[in-house]
Amino acid sequence: MDWRAFEISLALAFWTLAVLVPLSTLIARALAWRRFPGRGLVEALVALPLVLPPTVLGFYLLESFSADSLLGGFYQSVTGELLAFSFQGLLLASVIFNLPFAVQPIQRSFEAIQPNIREAAWVSGLSNWSTFWRIELPLAWPGFVSALALTFAHTLGEFGVVLMVGGNIAGETRTAAIAIYDRVQAFDNAAAAQMSAVLLLLSIVAISVVNLTARRQRRSRG
Amino acid sequence: MRPEPDSRRTGPRYTPSRRHLLISAAVVASAAALCGTPARAAESPLVAAASSLQFALPEIVHLFERETGRSVRVTFGSSGNLMRQIIQGAPFELFLSADESYTRALAARGLAPGEGKIFAQGRLVLFAASGSALKVDADMTGVGAALGAGKLRRFSIANPEHAPYGMRAREVLRHKGLWEKIKSRLLLGENVSQAAQFAATPGADGGLIAYSIAITPNFAKRGRSALIPSAWHAPLNQTMLLLNPAEETARAFHSFVGSAEAQAILARYGFTIPSPQ
Incomplete structure (x- = not known):
C-alpha cells in the first residue's frame, strides 16, 4: 500500500478546494445573478471540462506548461522551476478540470434564492457583504457541500490528466489513482486491491454526502 | 401562547447551516496547511527506468539503500515515453533505457553531461x-x-x-x-x-x-x-545515462548499477551481462 500516494492525493484535493471554493463562489454568484456580455461563453467554458476528453485537456495543459510556452515560461522565470511534472502544475490542472464540479452546484443553489429575500435584506439596511454572509451563504450551503464532495472525489479519482501532466513521479505527482495503475503494472495486485478499496469507500462517502444534502435541500424547500 | 412556527415558511434553519459552512471551511484550510505541498529538494533523486526493469531494479535499489543509507525514487514506463518526459523537462537525474537510441538522442540534445553506458542486454x-x-x-x-x-x-x-x-x-x-x-x-x-x-x-x-x-x-x-x-532482432541494449540535474546520490546509484552485486541481480532476472571492455 502506497501511503505517500494517498498523502499526495489528499494534499491535492485540499489545495484544490482551498483555491477553488473562493474562486467558484465568485464565478457562480456572477453567473447566477449578473447579466453581462459573454456570460454564455463563461458558462460554456466552465462546463467544458465535463465533456472534454481528459487526454485533450492533458495535451493542452502539457503544451502550456512547457518551459518555452507563455505560461510555463512565465512560471519558470518567477519560481525557477518547471510547471510540468510538478505538484504545482498538477494543482493548476486539478483546479481547471474541477471547475464545473465546483461552480455548477454552487451556481444552482444561488439561483434558487428568491430575489425578494435579498431585496428584503438590502431594505433592512444590510450591506452587500453582510447580505452575502448572513443571507446568501446560509441559503446556498447545500450547493457548497455538493461542490466540496464532488471536487474532493473527482480530484482523488482523476487519472488521464494527472498521468499526462504529472508523469507518475513518486512523492510528487504519483496520486493514489496513478499508484493503483502503477501497482497493477508491477503485478502487485494486493496493493492495488487495498488502494482501490480505500478509493471506493471514499467515493461512496462523497456520493452519500451529495445525495443527503440534496434530499435535505428538497425537504426544506417543500 | 404563540403557535409553533411553520417550518415551511421560515425556510432552512440558519444558524446550524452557517456553522456547518464555517466548519468545513476551517477543516479545508487547516488540512491544506497541514498537508503542505510536497517538497522536492529534500527528497531522493528521481530515476526513470524502462518497464523491463520493473522487478530487477527494486532489488538493486533495496541493496543500494542498505549499503549506502541513501535512496532513489523510480518511475517505470516505456523508454520512449520516459525520453519524451525528460525532453519536456521532467526532473529525472538518471535514465535507464531499454534501448540505446533514446539515451543517444538525449545526449545529442545536450540533456546529459556524458554518454550512455550499456549495463545489460x-x-x-x-x-x-x-x-x-x-x-x-x-x-x-x-x-x-x-x-x-x-x-x-x-x-x-x-x-x-x-x-x-x-x-x-x-x-x-x-x-x-x-x-x-x-x-x-x-x-x-x-x-x-x-x-x-x-x-x-x-x-x-x-x-x-x-x-x-x-x-x-x-x-x-x-x-x-x-x-x-x-x-x-536488434539487441535490446539496456543503457543508463546520467542527466544534467544529476547530483551525488544519482551518480552513486549509476555506478552501483554497474557493480558486480547489481549485475548479479540483473543476471538472475535473465539479463545478459556485457563483458567488461
Whole structure:
C-alpha cells in the first residue's frame, strides 16, 4: 500500500478546494445573478471540462506548461522551476478540470434564492457583504457541500490528466489513482486491491454526502 | 401562547447551516496547511527506468539503500515515453533505457553531461497463459499455425512506437513473416509490463514480452514461455545515462548499477551481462 500516494492525493484535493471554493463562489454568484456580455461563453467554458476528453485537456495543459510556452515560461522565470511534472502544475490542472464540479452546484443553489429575500435584506439596511454572509451563504450551503464532495472525489479519482501532466513521479505527482495503475503494472495486485478499496469507500462517502444534502435541500424547500 | 412556527415558511434553519459552512471551511484550510505541498529538494533523486526493469531494479535499489543509507525514487514506463518526459523537462537525474537510441538522442540534445553506458542486454520470450491453447516454442511455429488456422484472436506486444521491446517484437514477427497477418490481432501495451499483463489475461492467446518479467516466479506460474533467439532482432541494449540535474546520490546509484552485486541481480532476472571492455 502506497501511503505517500494517498498523502499526495489528499494534499491535492485540499489545495484544490482551498483555491477553488473562493474562486467558484465568485464565478457562480456572477453567473447566477449578473447579466453581462459573454456570460454564455463563461458558462460554456466552465462546463467544458465535463465533456472534454481528459487526454485533450492533458495535451493542452502539457503544451502550456512547457518551459518555452507563455505560461510555463512565465512560471519558470518567477519560481525557477518547471510547471510540468510538478505538484504545482498538477494543482493548476486539478483546479481547471474541477471547475464545473465546483461552480455548477454552487451556481444552482444561488439561483434558487428568491430575489425578494435579498431585496428584503438590502431594505433592512444590510450591506452587500453582510447580505452575502448572513443571507446568501446560509441559503446556498447545500450547493457548497455538493461542490466540496464532488471536487474532493473527482480530484482523488482523476487519472488521464494527472498521468499526462504529472508523469507518475513518486512523492510528487504519483496520486493514489496513478499508484493503483502503477501497482497493477508491477503485478502487485494486493496493493492495488487495498488502494482501490480505500478509493471506493471514499467515493461512496462523497456520493452519500451529495445525495443527503440534496434530499435535505428538497425537504426544506417543500 | 404563540403557535409553533411553520417550518415551511421560515425556510432552512440558519444558524446550524452557517456553522456547518464555517466548519468545513476551517477543516479545508487547516488540512491544506497541514498537508503542505510536497517538497522536492529534500527528497531522493528521481530515476526513470524502462518497464523491463520493473522487478530487477527494486532489488538493486533495496541493496543500494542498505549499503549506502541513501535512496532513489523510480518511475517505470516505456523508454520512449520516459525520453519524451525528460525532453519536456521532467526532473529525472538518471535514465535507464531499454534501448540505446533514446539515451543517444538525449545526449545529442545536450540533456546529459556524458554518454550512455550499456549495463545489460534484454531478451524477448514468447508467452502464453495457462488457459491458452497456443503452442509455445522458440521457433514460433505455434503462432504461425494458430494464425493460419484463424485461431489466434489476440496477441500482445508492447507499443512499437515508443517501447523498445515492442519494436523488437515487431522485428521478430517480421523476421518470421507473421507481421502482416498478426497486425490486426495485436493488443498493444503502453509498455512491456502492461503487454505482459495483457498476455497473462484470459482474453489474450499469448504475447512477446520481456524475459526479465516472464522469469519472475509470480509471473512464471501464470503460463508457459520460450526464449526467442536474440539473432532475430536488434539487441535490446539496456543503457543508463546520467542527466544534467544529476547530483551525488544519482551518480552513486549509476555506478552501483554497474557493480558486480547489481549485475548479479540483473543476471538472475535473465539479463545478459556485457563483458567488461
